Amino acid sequence: MDHKVQATRSALHSSGDECTGRFTSVHWKSADTDAEMSRTWKRQRACVHVWDPFFLDDNWGETTTAVTGTSEHSLSQEDIVRITKDLEDSVGLDCRRYVTRSIAVILGLLVFFTPLAFLVLPHILWPDKQQRCETACEGLVISVAFKLLILLLAVWALFFRPARAGLPRVFVFRILLAVLVLLFVTSYWLFYSVRILHSQDPDYKDIVQYAVSLVDALLFIHYLAVVLLELRQLQPCYSVCVTRATDGETRHYNLGQLSIQRAALAVIEHYYCDFPIHNPALLSASKSRAAKHLAGLKVYNVDGPGNNASAGIAQSQSRAMIAAAARRRDTSHNELYYEEAEHERRVRKRRARLVVAVEEAFTHIKRMQEEEPKKAPGDVMDPREAAQAIFPSMARALQKYLRTTKQQHCHSMESIQQHLAFCITNKLTPKAFLEGYLTPGPTLQYGKDHWLGRRWTLISEASVTSGLKDGSVFLLKCVDFCLVVTSRKIPYVQMSEEYIDPKSHKFVLRLQSETSV
Amino acid sequence: MSFVPGQPVTAVVQRIEIQKLREGENLILGFSIGGGIDQDPGQNPFSEDKSDKGIYVTRITPGGPAEVAGLRIGDKIMQVNGWDMTMVTHDQARKKLTKKREDVVRLLITRKSLEEAVKHSKGSHPRQ
Numbered sequence: 001m002d003h004k005v006q007a008t009r010s011a012l013h014s015s016g017d018e019c020t021g022r023f024t025s026v027h028w029k030s031a032d033t034d035a036e037m038s039r040t041w042k043r044q045r046a047c048v049h050v051w052d053p054f055f056l057d058d059n060w061g062e063t064t065t066a067v068t069g070t071s072e073h074s075l076s077q078e079d080i081v082r083i084t085k086d087l088e089d090s091v092g093l094d095c096r097r098y099v100t101r102s103i104a105v106i107l108g109l110l111v112f113f114t115p116l117a118f119l120v121l122p123h124i125l126w127p128d129k130q131q132r133c134e135t136a137c138e139g140l141v142i143s144v145a146f147k148l149l150i151l152l153l154a155v156w157a158l159f160f161r162p163a164r165a166g167l168p169r170v171f172v173f174r175i176l177l178a179v180l181v182l183l184f185v186t187s188y189w190l191f192y193s194v195r196i197l198h199s200q201d202p203d204y205k206d207i208v209q210y211a212v213s214l215v216d217a218l219l220f221i222h223y224l225a226v227v228l229l230e231l232r233q234l235q236p237c238y239s240v241c242v243t244r245a246t247d248g249e250t251r252h253y254n255l256g257q258l259s260i261q262r263a264a265l266a267v268i269e270h271y272y273c274d275f276p277i278h279n280p281a282l283l284s285a286s287k288s289r290a291a292k293h294l295a296g297l298k299v300y301n302v303d304g305p306g307n308n309a310s311a312g313i314a315q316s317q318s319r320a321m322i323a324a325a326a327r328r329r330d331t332s333h334n335e336l337y338y339e340e341a342e343h344e345r346r347v348r349k350r351r352a353r354l355v356v357a358v359e360e361a362f363t364h365i366k367r368m369q370e371e372e373p374k375k376a377p378g379d380v381m382d383p384r385e386a387a388q389a390i391f392p393s394m395a396r397a398l399q400k401y402l403r404t405t406k407q408q409h410c411h412s413m414e415s416i417q418q419h420l421a422f423c424i425t426n427k428l429t430p431k432a433f434l435e436g437y438l439t440p441g442p443t444l445q446y447g448k449d450h451w452l453g454r455r456w457t458l459i460s461e462a463s464v465t466s467g468l469k470d471g472s473v474f475l476l477k478c479v480d481f482c483l484v485v486t487s488r489k490i491p492y493v494q495m496s497e498e499y500i501d502p503k504s505h506k507f508v509l510r511l512q513s514e515t516s517v
Numbered sequence: 518m519s520f521v522p523g524q525p526v527t528a529v530v531q532r533i534e535i536q537k538l539r540e541g542e543n544l545i546l547g548f549s550i551g552g553g554i555d556q557d558p559g560q561n562p563f564s565e566d567k568s569d570k571g572i573y574v575t576r577i578t579p580g581g582p583a584e585v586a587g588l589r590i591g592d593k594i595m596q597v598n599g600w601d602m603t604m605v606t607h608d609q610a611r612k613k614l615t616k617k618r619e620d621v622v623r624l625l626i627t628r629k630s631l632e633e634a635v636k637h638s639k640g641s642h643p644r645q
Binding site: 515 | 545546548549550551555556557559561575611614
C-alpha cells in the first residue's frame with residue numbers, strides 16, 4: 001500500500017503542473033469500495049491544491065488553507081495508519097468495554113443454566129432414588145422451558161444492543177441489577193445445595209417447583225430492569241437549555257430523570273440532529289473587531305518602574321484603559337452596520353445567480369423513458385455521468401456563493417457531484433438540490449470528517465453519576481467548541497376542573513339606540 | 518352625576534322649557550335622546566359614570582326649538598314635565614317627550630358645567 005500511495009502522489013504532483021481543471025480523472029472513477037473511497041479522500045486532502053478545479057482566480061492559496069490544516073504535511077504510510085487508528089476508540093476504552101461485556105455474558109450464562117442445573121442434577125447424582133415425573137410435574141417442566149426461552153429473548157432485547165457511546169463512569173443501575181441477580185442466584189444455590197443436594201430429597205415435583213419459582217423471580221428482576229433502565233427516564237422532568245459557546249446557538253430539550261452522564265449523552269445525540277454545523281469561519285469578524293478595540297489604546301507608564309507593586313500598576317492600567325475606551329467616540333458600530341448590509345446584498349446577489357444557473361443546468365437533462373427508441377450508447381448516461389455533464393455550468397456560481405457565505409470547506413467537489421447525482425436519480429427539483437447549500441444543516445449531513453471520531457469531554461462540578469437537578473450546569477467540550485448545558489425543573493402543575501353546563505350559553509343584545517324627538 | 522343605589526340622587530339642575538314646533542303632522546322638539554335602563558350604558562359617550570343608565574341628549578338640530586331653549590348636547594334629562602327620567606326605559610322616555618296633547622315640555626337637565634359653576638360661585642363668595 002505504501003508504494004501505491006507514493007506512486008499516486010507523484011502522479012498527482014506531476015499532472016498538477018498543467019492544472020487543466022478537469023473534473024473527472026482516473027483515480028476518482030476507480031474508487032469502488034468504501035475503504036478505497038476513504039483512502040482516495042485522504043489523498044485528496046493532502047494534495048488538494050493540485051486537483052482543485054475551482055482554479056478560477058489567483059487566491060487558490062486561500063482555498064488550500066481553508067480546506068484542511070494537513071495540506072502542508074506530506075502523507076506517509078505511518079500517517080495513514082495513525083489517522084485510521086485515531087478514528088476508532090483508544091485501547092483503554094476498548095479494554096473496559098470488553099471486560100464489561102464478558103462479565104455480562106458470564107452472568108447471563110450462569111443465570112440461564114441455573115434452573116436447568118436444578119432440574120438435571122438430581123437425575124445425574126442419584127438416579128435410582130427419583131420418583132417418576134407426574135402430569136403436573138411435567139407441566140411445570142414445560143413451563144420452565146418456555147419461561148426460560150422468554151427470559152432469553154428478553155435479555156437479548158434489552159442488554160445485547162450495540163453500544164451507543166462510551167461513558168466516563170459505569171452505569172449505576174446496571175451494576176445494581178447485576179449485584180441483585182448475583183445475590184439472588186447465589187442464595188438460591190445455597191438453599192438448593194443445603195436442603196436438596198445434601199439431604200437428597202427424592203420428591204422431584206418440589207425440585208421442579210423450586211426451579212419454576214427461580215425462573216419467575218428472574219423474569220420479575222428483568223421487569224425491574226426494564227423499568228429502571230428504560231421507563232424511568234421517559235417522563236419529562238427537566239428542561240435543559242443547550243448553548244454553543246462560540247456562536248450562541250441555543251436549543252431546549254425535555255429530559256427525564258437521568259444521571260448527568262446519560263443526560264450529556266442525550267444532549268449530544270440531539271446536538272447532532274438539531275444544531276447547524278459549527279462554522280469557525282463565521283466567527284472571524286467578531287474576533288477582528290475585538291482585536292481592534294484592544295489595539296486602539298496604548299498605555300504608557302509615566303511614573304517609571306519600581307514605584308508601586310506590579311499588581312497595582314496592572315490594575316490602574318486596565319482601569320485607565322476602560323475609562324479611556326468609554327470616553328472615546330467609537331464609530332465601529334457604524335462600520336458593522338454598513339458592512340453587514342453590504343454583505344447581505346452580496347449574498348443575495350450571488351444567491352440569485354446561483355439559483356438561475358442551477359435551474360438552467362437542470363433543464364439540460366431529461367429522464368429517458370423506456371418507450372423511447374433506443375439512442376446511441378454514447379448518448380445514454382447513468383446518473384453519475386449526467387451529474388458530471390451538467391456540473392460545470394453551475395460550478396462557478398456555486399463556488400462563488402459558498403465562498404461568500406464561508407461554507408466552502410464544508411462541501412468538497414466530490415460531495416457536490418454525488419449530491420447532484422442523487423438529486424437527478426430521485427427526481428428532485430433544482431430548489432431541492434440547492435437546499436443543502438443555502439441553509440447550514442445539522443452536523444451529520446456533512447462529510448464524515450466533520451463528525452467522525454469526535455471526542456467529547458464532560459466537565460461538571462457535581463459527580464457525573466449523580467442525578468440531574470434543578471440548576472445543575474455542565475459543559476461538553478469538543479475540539480473546536482464547547483456546549484454549555486443548564487437544566488431547570490419543569491414546574492409541578494396543579495390543575496383544577498370547571499364544569500360548564502351546555503345550557504348556560506345564553507346571550508343578550510347590547511343596544512344603544514338613539515331616537516329623535 | 519353618579520348615584521348610590523338606595524340613596525336619593527342630588528344634582529344641580531337647570532330648568533329648560535321647550536316649545537314644540539309643528540312640522541306637518543308632527544310636533545318636534547329638535548334633539549335626539551339616547552340611554553335608558555334597557556340600553557347598554559357603556560357605549561354612552563356623554564356620561565361620566567359608565568354605569569349610568571339615564572337619558573342623555575345625543576344630538577341637537579341646529580336652530581331647532583331645543584337649541585333655542587338652551588339645551589346642549591350631552592345633557593342628562595332628569596325630569597320631563599314632572600315625570601322622572603332617571604329610571605325609565607328608552608321607549609318610555611320617548612313617549613313622555615312626544616305626547617301629542619302637550620305643546621310645551623319642561624325639562625330638568627343636569628350637566629357637569631353646572632356643578633362646577635356652583636362650586637366656583639361658592640368658592641369665590643364663601644358663606645353668602
